Amino acid sequence: MSRFFVSCREATGLSTELLEGTLSFSQRLRVRFHHLICAGCRRYLTQLESLRAAARKWGGQVEPAVPPGLDELTRRFRGE
Amino acid sequence: MTARPHVQVVVSREDQALVERLRARDAAAFRTLVTSLHGRLLRLARHYVRSDALAEEVVQETWLGVIEGLPGFEGRSTLRSWIFRILLNRAQTRGAREARSAPVSSLASDDEGNEAWLESRFDAAGHWNVFPAAWPAESPEALYGRKDAMEALRAALPLLPERQRAVFMLRDVEGLESEEVCNALDLTETNQRVLLHRARTRLREALERHFS
Numbered sequence: 001m002s003r004f005f006v007s008c009r010e011a012t013g014l015s016t017e018l019l020e021g022t023l024s025f026s027q028r029l030r031v032r033f034h035h036l037i038c039a040g041c042r043r044y045l046t047q048l049e050s051l052r053a054a055a056r057k058w059g060g061q062v063e064p065a066v067p068p069g070l071d072e073l074t075r076r077f078r079g080e
Numbered sequence: 081m082t083a084r085p086h087v088q089v090v091v092s093r094e095d096q097a098l099v100e101r102l103r104a105r106d107a108a109a110f111r112t113l114v115t116s117l118h119g120r121l122l123r124l125a126r127h128y129v130r131s132d133a134l135a136e137e138v139v140q141e142t143w144l145g146v147i148e149g150l151p152g153f154e155g156r157s158t159l160r161s162w163i164f165r166i167l168l169n170r171a172q173t174r175g176a177r178e179a180r181s182a183p184v185s186s187l188a189s190d191d192e193g194n195e196a197w198l199e200s201r202f203d204a205a206g207h208w209n210v211f212p213a214a215w216p217a218e219s220p221e222a223l224y225g226r227k228d229a230m231e232a233l234r235a236a237l238p239l240l241p242e243r244q245r246a247v248f249m250l251r252d253v254e255g256l257e258s259e260e261v262c263n264a265l266d267l268t269e270t271n272q273r274v275l276l277h278r279a280r281t282r283l284r285e286a287l288e289r290h291f292s
Binding site: 007008009010012013015016017020022038039040041043044046047048049050051052053054055056057058059060062063064065066067068069070073074076077078079 | 105107110111114115116118119120122123136139140143144147198199202205206207208211212214215217218219220222223224229230233248252253254255258269273276277280283284287288
């Protein structure tokens with residue numbers, strides 16, 4: 001990616017790296033600039049971000065659970 | 081893709097303290113650990129085996145593995161990524177045994193036809209033929225609030241190739257750091273990102289189809 005202008009294909013291809021914060025400064029600049037001028041890629045990124053955030057909300061939803069055999073497991077853990 | 085030895089992880093002080101209490105066979109520490117992780121392990125296991133009962137068995141086996149492995153735990157990964165790793169090994173063994181008869185096992189390889197659908201959306205110059213359509217629920221809150229959308233997401237998960245699914249579950253659902261995911265799955269950071277990218281691409285596609 002040596003040109004300043006990246007295509008939509010390139011911008012979407014770099015979206016995970018953008019969200020993960022692993023792009024170099026100049027790559028990030030190019031992708032961000034592309035998003036300024038491309039509504040399609042902006043929407044694509046928004047949707048990816050929402051997917052990630054919704055997955056995380058789902059992940060945070062689990063309540064602490066006491067497994068059925070906890071006493072037995074604890075005995076084993078204690079080496080009893 | 082080649083596996084590589086553990087990615088260096090900075091283990092938190094709380095983690096170290098907990099490991100020390102566990103090594104000292106502190107029953108309260110063990111019960112806290114089990115209670116805090118059991119539900120999450122169960123959910124993850126449920127993506128590999130067909131029934132809740134089997135998932136419960138896999139998690140039980142995981143805890144036995146934890147008890148057995150604790151003396152040898154070297155702290156090169158975080159405690160939770162080590163435990164998730166044990167779970168995934170157990171779950172995959174169990175899942176593979178079932179796979180011949182399971183209708184939902186994913187047979188696609190990690191590299192197979194992955195982004196073909198996305199690719200078809202671009203013209204020769206790499207620009208969108210048609211912009212992606214807006215979703216009726218586009219913010220995280222709105223998306224999470226749509227039962228049908230979350231159902232579509234859950235339904236799409238088993239269709240992902242195994243490693244993509246595992247990376248997505250650990251990184252995006254369970255919220256592990258990328259280094260922890262690498263350790264749990266024996267992946268390099270680059271491979272982990274590629275798998276995550278493919279998983280997210282496919283799942284976004286599944287939501288797009290759901291909303292269209």
